[in-house]
Amino acid sequence: MLCVFMNTIILCLDGLLEERHENLINLFNTIFTFIFTADVVLKMLGLGFKNYLMDQYNQFDLFIVILSLVELIFLGG
Numbered sequence: 001m002l003c004v005f006m007n008t009i010i011l012c013l014d015g016l017l018e019e020r021h022e023n024l025i026n027l028f029n030t031i032f033t034f035i036f037t038a039d040v041v042l043k044m045l046g047l048g049f050k051n052y053l054m055d056q057y058n059q060f061d062l063f064i065v066i067l068s069l070v071e072l073i074f075l076g077g
Contacts, residue, residue, distance in 0.1 A: 007032040033068040040065045 010028045017025065040062055044052045052058050 003032060003035050007036075030072060033065070033072055036061075036065050037069065 007029075010025060010032070014025050014029075040058075043058065047058075053062075
C-alpha cells in the first residue's frame with residue numbers, strides 16, 4: 001500500500017515540476033512499475049495462475065501492470 005501511495009504522489013507531480021525533474025519522475029515511475037510487476041509475478045507463483053485470476057482485484061492489477069509494461073516498452077517510459 002505504501003508503494004501505491006508513493007506512486008500516486010509521483011504521478012500527481014508529473015507536469016507540475018520543472019522539466020529538469022522529468023527524468024527523476026520517469027525513473028520513479030519505472031521503479032514502481034518493476035515493483036508492481038514483481039508483486040504480480042510473486043502472487044501468481046504463490047496462488048497459481050488459475051487461482052490468481054479468480055479474484056477480480058488481481059485481474060485489474062494484472063491489467064494495470066501490463067499497461068505499464070507496454071508503456072515502458074513502446075513509449076520509452
